[in-house]
Each structure stands twice: as structure tokens, then as C-alpha cells.
Amino acid sequence: MTESNLDYEAMGKFYAEVLKLAKALELIIEWNEARKRRQRRRHLLARLTGTHHRISSGLY
Numbered sequence: 001m002t003e004s005n006l007d008y009e010a011m012g013k014f015y016a017e018v019l020k021l022a023k024a025l026e027l028i029i030e031w032n033e034a035r036k037r038r039q040r041r042r043h044l045l046a047r048l049t050g051t052h053h054r055i056s057s058g059l060y
Helices: 003-049 053-057
Strands: none
Touching: none
């Protein structure tokens, strides 16, 4: 193998790792956005049903 082939192989491995990290980051962001939506829905529901203050004070 020539030196340039090794460079390309190393770059390919590096790129594969970067893609894995990007995918993991994307999943974390999606999960966090879904969590925020669930939380917002729960707070809205609590406000509509009048349990908002009990939930926030930990009595619910």
C-alpha cells in the first residue's frame, strides 16, 4: 500500500466516526425536543384542569 492509500483509509475511518457522532447527536436533539413537547403538553393540561399549582409545589 502506498502512503496516499493509507491517508485515504484513515480519512475514511475518521469520516465514519464523524457520521456516527452526528447521528448520535441528532438522536439526542430529537429526544430532547420530544421531551420538551411532552412537558409543555403536561403543563398545559395541568393549567386547564387546575392542578398546575399542586404539580409545581410537589403536592400532586
